[in-house]
Amino acid sequence: MNADFLDAHHRHWQDAELLFGLGRLANADHLYGVAAECGLKRLMHAFGMKLTPDGRPQDKSDRVHVMEANRPDNVWDRYDTYHSGLQGTHYSLPTPSPFLDWDVSQRYAHQRDIDAPRVKPHRTGAAVVHALIKKAMVEGLI
Template sequence: MDTDDDYPDAAKRHLHDAQWLLAQARLANASHLSGLSAECALKAIAKAKRFDGTKKVHIPGIFSELQNLSSVGAGNPDLVSKIAALQTKFADWNVNQRYAPQNKFTIARTSEECAGAHAACQLMTNYGEGVV
């Protein structure tokens, strides 16, 4: 399989599945896909801004990478502040949570993560400069 990265497609696909899983109360997988969706959306923004330093970085590390990057925020403090606001939605998210038991996930927290993924996809659409 060819592994060309298509972050916008992955972000939207993961968000769609996360929303469906949340509606079915499949919280562990909804949470995991919400985080992956947000991560892909942020990577799409970084790629559109010609910064590829996020390729191997996951949430939460991607937030500090993007906030400290002048090319992403150059001339656009609004984007930087919106990325920073997303960070709170994923305060407890970690890519390794895919191994956690179902009972560690709550509807409230997973709903917050899913909303964060949606917001990240909106940022991707608004600031990704044609990546969608």
């Protein structure tokens, strides 16, 4: 199967919002992180990130999540490598990353450990990426 970061971003964002509205915070939180990751990778591709024939990032440094424990590299930071050119000047992200306490491995955590105060910044971060995706679509970047 080929990677489709744009479709994955929209799908994960929509499901996260649906789950958030239903009070299913643990799964919503996980999907907010994945939605942000997919959206950023799609924007990175628009700004020059090369992909393999199956749609994965060619550079292994770009094959990271929005945040991972014990790893200094993450998509939120890698994004700066690509958007810094003239075309990406109006596509900046807030710093620091709202995902500093998010980790892909939290999908294994007990749901009682994921509460609303923890989810809120992740939802906001994913919303920022979602807005950048919409902007890029309107402006014909993607």
